[in-house]
């Protein structure tokens with residue numbers, strides 16, 4: 481059983497109490513009516529699906545009910561850290577994100 | 591004259607458990623699902639007559655009335671004496687949301703030296719004495735359903751669940767109690 485740290489309950493709780501909420505830090509366009517279909521597609525549907533470090537929304541749905549964000553490894557399932565909703569994307573010490581590598585090599589991942 | 595609808599207790603007449611863990615339906619109680627911001631906590635505490643807890647997994651109790659911390663702005667209030675909690679809430683002007691859930695929930699009492707083991711048969715929460723002491727409370731899961739667990743004594747727990755799930759919860763706890771006694 482995976483244990484996930486909830487930043488609101490301030491302790492690790494069983495994965496059975498949590499629900500996954502997709503990628504974190506997806507900025508919703510402020511000019512939604514003006515953007516092109518391609519831009520909407522990019523915002524709404526397209527995700528990087530990285531191998532390795534990912535930042536995700538999680539909800540402690542059967543606990544405190546709160547949404548929060550977590551950094552997880554998509555290969556090992558290891559949770560590096562959790563942080564409250566609204567906080568900026570943190571650095572994960574000693575871990576390089578696949579997205580950062582893509583940026584360095586000219587990939588289009590954000 | 592129309593027949594009057596009768597309120598049925600969902601677990602009436604049930605009993606079970608083992609020598610180490612008794613499982614019994616709790617008496618009817620009034621309940622309130624309460625939501626409020628930090629600035630309203632003082633006023634609400636005064637009106638309900640107990641300090642609304644602000645730390646995770648804690649509760650406050652006074653003469654049969656309990657306030658359980660469920661989330662940063664969410665509490666479950668239970669009054670075992672059937673006080674009109676919704677009526678109290680109606681007289682409070684501080685911004686809050688109060689929903690009467692007296693009959694949405696029912697409760698099951700699990701008591702005895704094997705009580706924690708009986709619950710742990712289907713609940714992933716750590717029920718150890720230091721991490722879940724007397725007075726600790728949490729929303730969590732029991733098997734496939736959501737529950738709110740309150741530790742009322744060294745060997746006593748109150749399991750709150752939705753009434754339509756209560757036969758499942760009761761069966762699960764009885765199984766756990768029997769297994770814990772083996």
Ligand SMILES: [Zn+2]
Nearest residue numbers: 486489540544
């Ligand atoms: Zn939580």
